[in-house]
Each structure stands twice: as structure tokens, then as C-alpha cells.
Amino acid sequence: MRIKEHPILTFPEKKKIWFTFNGQKVFGFSGDTIAAALHALGVMTLSHSLEMKRPRGFYCAIGNCASCNMIVDGIPNVRTCVVSLKEGMVVKTQTNKGDLNDI
Amino acid sequence: MLNKTGVPSLSLIKTKFPEQNKLFKAKAITECYEEIPCNPCSTSCPFEAITIGEDINKLPVVDFDKCTGCGICVYSCPGLAIFTVALKKEKAIFKIPYELLPYPKVDETWKAVNRDGLVIGEAIIKKVILKPKQDRTLLVEVEVDKNLLYDFITIKE
Amino acid sequence: MIFKDLVIIGGGPAGLSAAKIAAEAGVSCLIIERDPFLGGQLIKQTHMFFGSEKQYAKTRGLDIAKILIDDCLKHQDLIEIMTSTTVVGLYKDKVITTLHDDTYNKIKAKSIIVSTGASERFFAFENNDLPGVYGAGAVQTLMNVYGVKPADKVIMVGSGNIGLIVSYQLHQAGVKVLKVIEAASNIGGYKVHASKIRRIGIPIETRKTIKRAIGKDKVEQVEIVSLDDDWNIVDNSSEIIDVDAVCISVGLIPQRNLLSMIDIKTKFIKELGGIVPIINEDHQTSDKDVYVCGDVSGVEEASSAIVEGYYTGLIAARNLGKEHQDFKTLNIDYKNQLLNLRSGPFGKKTLKGLEIMKEDANVK
Ligand SMILES: Cc1cc2nc3c(=O)[nH]c(=O)nc-3n(C[C@H](O)[C@H](O)[C@H](O)COP(=O)(O)OP(=O)(O)OC[C@H]3O[C@@H](n4cnc5c(N)ncnc54)[C@H](O)[C@@H]3O)c2cc1C
Ligand code: SF4
Ligand code: SF4
Ligand code: FES
Numbered sequence: 001m002r003i004k005e006h007p008i009l010t011f012p013e014k015k016k017i018w019f020t021f022n023g024q025k026v027f028g029f030s031g032d033t034i035a036a037a038l039h040a041l042g043v044m045t046l047s048h049s050l051e052m053k054r055p056r057g058f059y060c061a062i063g064n065c066a067s068c069n070m071i072v073d074g075i076p077n078v079r080t081c082v083v084s085l086k087e088g089m090v091v092k093t094q095t096n097k098g099d100l101n102d103i
Numbered sequence: 104m105l106n107k108t109g110v111p112s113l114s115l116i117k118t119k120f121p122e123q124n125k126l127f128k129a130k131a132i133t134e135c136y137e138e139i140p141c142n143p144c145s146t147s148c149p150f151e152a153i154t155i156g157e158d159i160n161k162l163p164v165v166d167f168d169k170c171t172g173c174g175i176c177v178y179s180c181p182g183l184a185i186f187t188v189a190l191k192k193e194k195a196i197f198k199i200p201y202e203l204l205p206y207p208k209v210d211e212t213w214k215a216v217n218r219d220g221l222v223i224g225e226a227i228i229k230k231v232i233l234k235p236k237q238d239r240t241l242l243v244e245v246e247v248d249k250n251l252l253y254d255f256i257t258i259k260e
Numbered sequence: 261m262i263f264k265d266l267v268i269i270g271g272g273p274a275g276l277s278a279a280k281i282a283a284e285a286g287v288s289c290l291i292i293e294r295d296p297f298l299g300g301q302l303i304k305q306t307h308m309f310f311g312s313e314k315q316y317a318k319t320r321g322l323d324i325a326k327i328l329i330d331d332c333l334k335h336q337d338l339i340e341i342m343t344s345t346t347v348v349g350l351y352k353d354k355v356i357t358t359l360h361d362d363t364y365n366k367i368k369a370k371s372i373i374v375s376t377g378a379s380e381r382f383f384a385f386e387n388n389d390l391p392g393v394y395g396a397g398a399v400q401t402l403m404n405v406y407g408v409k410p411a412d413k414v415i416m417v418g419s420g421n422i423g424l425i426v427s428y429q430l431h432q433a434g435v436k437v438l439k440v441i442e443a444a445s446n447i448g449g450y451k452v453h454a455s456k457i458r459r460i461g462i463p464i465e466t467r468k469t470i471k472r473a474i475g476k477d478k479v480e481q482v483e484i485v486s487l488d489d490d491w492n493i494v495d496n497s498s499e500i501i502d503v504d505a506v507c508i509s510v511g512l513i514p515q516r517n518l519l520s521m522i523d524i525k526t527k528f529i530k531e532l533g534g535i536v537p538i539i540n541e542d543h544q545t546s547d548k549d550v551y552v553c554g555d556v557s558g559v560e561e562a563s564s565a566i567v568e569g570y571y572t573g574l575i576a577a578r579n580l581g582k583e584h585q586d587f588k589t590l591n592i593d594y595k596n597q598l599l600n601l602r603s604g605p606f607g608k609k610t611l612k613g614l615e616i617m618k619e620d621a622n623v624k
Contacts, residue, residue, distance in 0.1 A: 001409035003433050007204050008239050008306040008320070011407035036406035044391035044478045055477050057391025061398030063294060063346070064379045064515075067389070081398075084296060084344075106446040107466045109454030137451045138604040140563065141310035143318035159312050160604030179318050181308035182452025203432060203460070220461035238308070238320065256459050 002040055019089040034080035034091055035061070035068050046070050046080060048095040070094050110218045111136060116253055121167040123252075129172025129189040129198065133163045135182060147179035174198045174232075178240040186256070194246050196229065199257055201241040207231055213258040215247045224248055226258045264290045264340075265580055267356055267369035269347045269518065272300020273562045274554025275375035276328040277569025278576070283335035285577035285584035290367070291332070291339065292358060294346040298332075299325030300377055301397070301555075302562060304404040306432070307425055310450075311563035314597055321562065322404075328566070350521045354549060371549045371576050374519060375569065378512035378533065378555035383417065386472030388508075392479030396426040396509035403433045411505035415482055416440040417470050421449035423509035424464075427457050430507075438501060441468040441484055443491070450606075470506065471498065479506055512559045519556075522547060527620055531613030532558030538620045542579075543572040551576050560610055567597045 003011060014029040021038060028037025035046060035058050045055040046068045058068035063082040071092040072078040080091070105111045111134065119132050133144060133153065138160040145155040145163055152169035153176060155161050172187045177200050187198040207213055207228045215226040230244035247255050266282055268275045271293035279289050297303060305321020316324045332339050342360065349357030356367045380395040382388070392411065396418070399410045414435060416427045419442035427437045440457070445466055447454045454464055467487045474481040486497035513534045516526065525538045525546035537545045537552050544551055553572040554565035571594040574584055584590060602610050 003403060003407045003409050005204050005434075006407075007202050007432055009404060009407070032406055032408075036402060036408050039402060039410070040406075040408045046391070049389065054389055055391050056389060057393070057478070059382075059393070059398060060380055060395050061401040062379070065382075065395075081401075082295065105451050105455075107464075109447060109451060109456075109458035109464050111455070134455065135452060139310060139450050139452070139606060140312075140561075140601045140604055141317060142312050143308075146313055147318070157600075158603055159600055160607070181310050181318050182450065183456050184452040204434075216459060216461075218455065218459050220459050220463075238318075238323075240308075259461075 001042070017085060017087040019085060019087065019091055021091050022093055028085045030085070032085045034070065034072065034078075034083050034085050034089065036081075037085050038080070038091070045093065047093060053095065105136060113253060116218075120253070123190065125167050126188060126190040129174075129187040129196065130167050130170050131165050131172065131176055131185055131187050133165055133176075133180075134184045134186075135163055135180075138162060139182075141181065143179045143181060144176045144185060148176050149173070172198075174242050178237045178242050183240075188252065190249060190252070193249050195249050195252050195255065196244060196246050197255060198242055198244050201243045201258070202239070205260065206233075206241060207243055207258060207260070213245070213260055215245075215251060215255050216257045216259050217254045218256045222259065223254055224251055226255070228258075261355075262365065262367045264288070264367055264369045266290070266371050266373065266576060267292065267367060268373045268375060269356070270300065270375040270377055270554070270556070271295075271298040271341070271343070272375060272377050272554060272565065273302055273324070273328055274377070274556075274565040274569035274572075275300070275373065276332055277566045278373050278375060278553060278573035279339050280328070280331045280335070281570045281573035281584065281590070282577045282582075283332070283338040285574070285587075286338070286582040287577045287580055288338045289340070290369075291341045292345050292347055292356070293341070293343045296344045298329050298341065298343065302328075304397075304400040305425075305562075306404055306429055309562060311561070311601065312597075315563035315566050315601070317563070324562065347518060350518045352522050352547070371551065371580055373551045373553060373572055373576055374516075374556055375552070375554045375565075376515045376518060376556045378559050379515045380508070381511045381513055383508050383510045385470050387475070387479075388473060390473050390475055390479050391477065392475065392505045393473055394505060394507055396422050396507045399505070399507050400426055400429060403435075404429065409433060409435060411435060411503075413438060413503050414505040414507055415470070415484070415501060415503050416507045416509065418442065418509035418511070419447045419449055419454070419464055419466070420509060420511065421453060422512075423507070424449040424453035424457055426507060426509060427462055428453070428460075431457070431460055431462065437462045438503060440464045441470065442466045443469045443487055445489070473506055474500070479503060482506055512555065514556045514559060516556055519545065519550070519552070522550065524550065525620070527617065529558070529613045529616050531609045531616070536617070538617060542575045543568065544575075558610060558613055561601070564598060564601050564610075567594050567601070570594050571598070
């Protein structure tokens with residue numbers, strides 16, 4: 001869900017870029033963070049909690065809380081709310097502490 | 104009331120209005136009831152009709168004899184707490200700030216809304232002004248029934 | 261290792277203002293900012309600000325950010341800017357470790373200004389970890405920075421200025437705000453903001469709180485309850501509402517984790533938002549070469565963060581041997597501006613907090 005019209009802000013057309021989310025090819029826009037692009041696609045679950053495997057979305061959007069950690073290009077624990085989207089990124093939901101052997 | 108719901112009582116509202124016989128010309132009504140550090144209404148008025156003073160926490164006081172009803176303070180107030188009103192025969196003409204989409208258009212009939220957000224009648228759009236210096240806050244002139252003088256606050260499509 | 265006279269950590273209104281004045285005085289400085297852009301909280305504020313002309317009142321927050329950034333760009337010879345760079349370590353010998361992409365760097369400074377702002381408070385209730393429970397600031401970032409609609413139907417928890425303003429901004433973005441609930445008996449923020457959202461049809465209900473969020477993979481409903489004057493839940497007051505997001509705005513906490521790495525003396529001062537570094541009148545911490553300004557030294561407003569930034573930049577420059585040519589006038593002017601901003605009912609809280617702080621600063 002992108003905002004198209006706004007009384008105060010303008011959102012000029014931006015370059016469309018592709019990336020993959022859990023293996024599926026999807027699109028975001030340049031200037032998006034990974035979490036913003038996913039949210040615009042309706043993806044709200046970004047990770048799962050360690051013990052109970054409960055779904056987690058983002059909470060602070062400014063890199064403070066870690067609830068948006070995902071595996072990006074093979075690297076776990078990436079704070080997707082502050083990392084800019086790049087073409088061809090491989091983004092995966094993280095379901096554990098981020099063990100490197102796991103990927 | 105104001106502290107719990109954001110809606111001022113009628114008696115409080117009336118303290119901000121001049122005598123009705125002064126309203127043959129538009130006058131600014133500052134619905135600012137609480138001391139906050141803020142003074143653009145006072146510094147933006149070209150006729151020095153609004154006074155706050157050195158301590159910017161003080162409440163604005165309008166000199167209705169100096170106020171020309173020009174509406175500059177209406178779009179300068181960060182709290183969107185000012186409007187102007189004039190009485191013309193059986194009608195009250197308001198100039199209100201507006202920052203929502205869609206924008207109203209001249210001659211359309213919108214709903215007149217009170218401070219509780221409830222529809223209380225009709226509002227005919229008379230003028231819609233948006234100059235660059237207004238910085239994206241619309242100034243909308245609307246005509247409503249005179250008996251809505253103390254109730255009308257904004258419009259809804 | 262890079263060497264710098266003055267390093268400013270955090271490029272929000274406080275940090276930018278400090279850099280401007282320090283550069284005017286002739287000090288070369290470095291601003292380090294975690295976000296891809298400067299401006300801190302201001303870049304997502306679409307509303308006009310309060311204050312007086314000196315603090316850019318009636319200008320929209322995002323435009324104030326542009327003014328402050330331009331002021332810094334005018335001193336390109338003296339102000340260096342690193343964005344997308346997080347300070348991850350701070351050491352007693354004034355060495356700073358930064359992280360940019362995957363690269364760590366070390367910078368040694370003579371003086372440091374910490375202006376890292378504040379972060380949003382969490383709030384305990386059942387299922388508060390479900391996707392769809394957001395900090396109000398996060399929602400603002402999503403819609404006003406990235407143009408993404410956060411949800412269709414939301415409930416706002418907390419009626420401080422942030423809760424009220426974000427409700428208004430959600431409405432502007434086409435999101436339905438069902439209501440704002442507040443646990444206290446009165447609205448916390450400015451009444452002009454409250455009236456502004458009430459008239460566009462958003463009810464504000466005091467003495468209510470959220471008991472739990474309901475949903476499987478994301479928030480689908482919330483249960484809210486009424487509270488009595490002793491903050492106990494009123495029997496049979498439960499109400500279930502369909503929502504697709506809950507916005508939490510129950511206050512901010514000064515972000516001082518960097519300061520704890522160098523054992524800066526702190527104190528819990530409720531009036532300033534929690535644990536804050538103890539500072540003297542010159543905004544020096546217990547390490548005299550480390551200064552703080554803005555929300556990290558007590559949660560307030562952008563207007564006061566700007567003036568505190570100017571003031572701290574002025575003092576830090578002088579202590580580095582570069583006295584601003586207008587030092588005396590500016591020194592008095594900034595102090596007066598701060599006093600003026602804080603002299604109303606809302607500012608009293610800050611003044612009280614600063615009084616409590618003084619007791620400790622003097623003991624030192
Ligand atoms: C919804 C909302 C509405 C508001 N409305 C108003 C208003 O109407 N009027 C008003 O005066 N004020 C308002 N404020 C308050 C105002 O925005 C803040 O008080 C002000 O931004 C504080 O400035 P600061 O520079 O101290 O902190 P911030 O603006 O938070 O800036 C701190 C900066 O430091 C950076 N940072 C943090 N940690 C690190 C690190 N380790 N390394 C590198 N960088 C780091 C952050 O990314 C950030 O950019 C509002 C705030 C909000 C959230
Ligand atoms: S309407 Fe015009 S003259 Fe009257 S107080 Fe406002 S700015 Fe001044
Ligand atoms: S500008 Fe508006 S909010 Fe500020 S003091 Fe004047 S009337 Fe009150
Ligand atoms: S949402 Fe908090 S760190 Fe990303």
C-alpha cells in the first residue's frame with residue numbers, strides 16, 4: 001500500500017527495483033528500506049521469536065529494537081528498517097538467533 | 104471537558120468571541136486556551152492585532168478593533184486553532200484552515216462539522232485560497248447558517 | 261585512525277545546530293549519523309512547529325530540517341558529514357568506533373558532542389509483539405519518509421503530543437484512526453492538537469488502556485478496558501475493537517547507551533524522561549570533553565533541542581580555543597531563549613528536572 005496523494009507531501013515516481021523475499025521475486029522502489037518495501041507489499045512478519053517462534057514485525061523503524069532482523073544476502077541479524085533496498089537482494093525471514101551455519 | 108476530550112465548553116468558546124455587533128466585519132477567533140510556548144499568530148499579524156508579549160507562553164489576545172479579518176493568522180497558527188468569522192444577514196461566513204484531501208471547490212456544498220466532529224448542517228464553499236506563502240495550509244471561506252456561530256468549526260465532504 | 265577536533269554523534273536538530281555554531285567559531289567538526297539522511301526526528305514531521313521565529317515556528321518540521329542542513333552545508337570547509345554510519349563504540353580516550361556498511365573505523369576526537377536523541381518506550385500488554393503493534397514514530401517513518409501506508413484502521417495508545425500529531429498525520433495519509441486512548445485522567449499533549457483531531461472525528465478517551473492485542477500472525481483486534489482513579493481495571497468495561505494496527509506512543513527515553521560505555525555519571529530524573537547524563541550549565545558531562553544536547557539530555561522539543569545545540573556548539577568551540585566572535589551576545593541569547601521556551605506549564609517539568617540535576621552537578 002503506497003500513499004498516492006497527500007495534502008503536504010509529494011512522492012515522486014522512483015525507480016522500480018527487484019529483490020527476492022523467501023525465494024519469490026518481488027519489487028520495491030529505490031530509496032526504500034527493506035522493511036518499507038516489504039510492508040508496502042503487505043508483508044508484516046519479518047522474523048520469528050527465539051523461544052516461542054512467534055511472528056515479529058517491525059516496531060521502531062529506526063534501528064533501535066531489532067524486531068525487524070532478517071537474513072539479507074546470507075547475513076543474519078540485518079536491521080531491515082534502516083538498510084536500503086538494493087537490486088537483486090536476497091531477503092529471508094529469520095527464525096532463530098542467526099546462526100551462520102544455518103543459511 | 105477540554106482536558107478530557109479536546110472539546111472546549113460553550114462558555115469557554117464564547118470567551119474568545121467579541122460582541123456579535125462587532126462581527127459585521129470578519130474577526131479572528133483564537134481558540135487557544137492553554138499556555139504553550141508559541142507565538143506565530145502574534146508575529147504574523149500585519150496589523151498587530153494579536154498580542155502575546157515577551158513570554159511566548161502567554162495566551163494570545165486579539166484586539167478586535169485592529170483586526171481586519173485578513174486571515175493571515177489562520178494559516179500561520181501551527182495549532183490550526185484560529186478562524187475568522189463575520190455575520191452577514193442570516194449567514195455566518197467563516198475562514199478556516201484546511202489540510203486534508205480532497206480539497207473543497209467553490210460553490211460545492213459540504214457538511215458543516217462541530218468541535219465533536221459531528222455534522223450540524225450545510226456549508227457552502229465560497230472561496231478556496233492556496234498561495235505559496237500559506238505553505239500548504241488551505242484557507243477556505245464557507246457560509247453556514249447564522250445560528251451555527253458558536254458550533255461550526257470545520258467542514259467534511 | 262582519523263583525528264578530529266570535534267565529533268558530533270547524531271545529526272538531528274541538536275547535532276546540526278551544534279555543528280553550525282562550532283563551525284562559525286572556526287572549529288572543524290565531523291557529524292556522524294546512523295540514518296541515510298540528516299535531520300533526525302524532524303524529517304518525518306509534516307506539521308508546523310510551535311515556538312518563536314528564532315526556532316523556526318510555523319515552519320513544518322521537515323522544512324526546519326532542510327534549513328538546519330543547509331546551514332551546515334554552508335560550512336563545507338569545516339563540517340564533514342558521514343551518513344549511514346553508526347557509532348558502535350565510545351572509549352574514555354575519546355576514540356570512537358563507527359560502522360558503515362560492513363566496515364569498522366576508528367576516529368579520535370578532542371571533544372565529543374553526543375546528540376543521539378531519544379527512543380520510543382515499550383509498553384507491556386498481552387501479545388504486544390504481534391506484527392501490527394508499532395511505535396508511533398515507526399508509523400510516521402513509514403508513511404512520511406517512505407510513502408507507505410502503515411495500515412487501514414488503527415488505534416492510538418497515548419495522548420501526548422506525539423500520539424495526537426501522529427493520529428492527525430495518519431488521517432492525512434488516508435488511514436482511519438478509530439480512537440486515541442489515554443490511561444491518565446487528562447489528555448497529555450497540547451489541547452490545540454487534541455481539538456484538531458477531535459473535530460476531524462477522532463475521539464479521545466481518557467482512563468482507558470489496552471489489555472491485549474488479538475490475532476494469529478498479526479493484529480486483528482484489540483481489547484481495551486477502562487481504569488478507575490486508582491488505575492484498576494473497571495469490571496465489565498472490556499471492549500473488543502477490529503483494527504489492523506496498534507500505535508504505541510507512551511513516551512520517549514533518552515538514548516544514552518554510548519555514554520554508559522565511558523561511565524558517564526547519570527541520574528534517574530523522571531521529569532527529563534528517565535536516566536539522563538548529569539551535566540553542568542555548559543552541557544558538559546562528568547567527562548568534561550564530552551558534551552550532550554537535545555533529547556538525549558532530557559526529552560523535550562525540537563525547538564529546545566536546536567537552541568541547546570547552538571549553545572553546546574558555542575561552549576565546546578570556546579573550550580577548544582576558538583571563541584565565536586559573538587560569544588557574549590549569543591551566550592546570553594541562547595540562555596534566554598531556553599528560559600522563555602520553558603517558562604510555561606509544559607516547560608515547568610523540564611525546569612524542575614534541571615533543578616534536580618543541578619544538585620548533583622554541584623556536588624561534583
Ligand atoms: C511525532 C513527533 C512530533 C513532534 N512534534 C514536535 C513539535 O511540534 N515541535 C517540536 O519542537 N518538537 C517536536 N517533536 C520533538 C522533536 O522532534 C525532538 O525533540 C527533536 O528531534 C530532538 O532532537 P535531537 O537532535 O535531540 O534528537 P533526534 O532528532 O532524535 O536526532 C538524533 C539523531 O541521532 C542519530 N543517532 C542515534 N544514535 C546514533 C549512533 N549510535 N550513531 C550515529 N547516529 C546516531 C539518530 O539517527 C538521529 O538522527 C516531535 C517528535 C515526534 C516524534
Ligand atoms: S485576521 Fe488578520 S488582522 Fe485579524 S488578527 Fe489575524 S492576521 Fe491579524
Ligand atoms: S499561533 Fe496558534 S497555537 Fe500558537 S499561540 Fe497563537 S493561537 Fe495559540
Ligand atoms: S524495527 Fe526496530 S530495529 Fe528495525
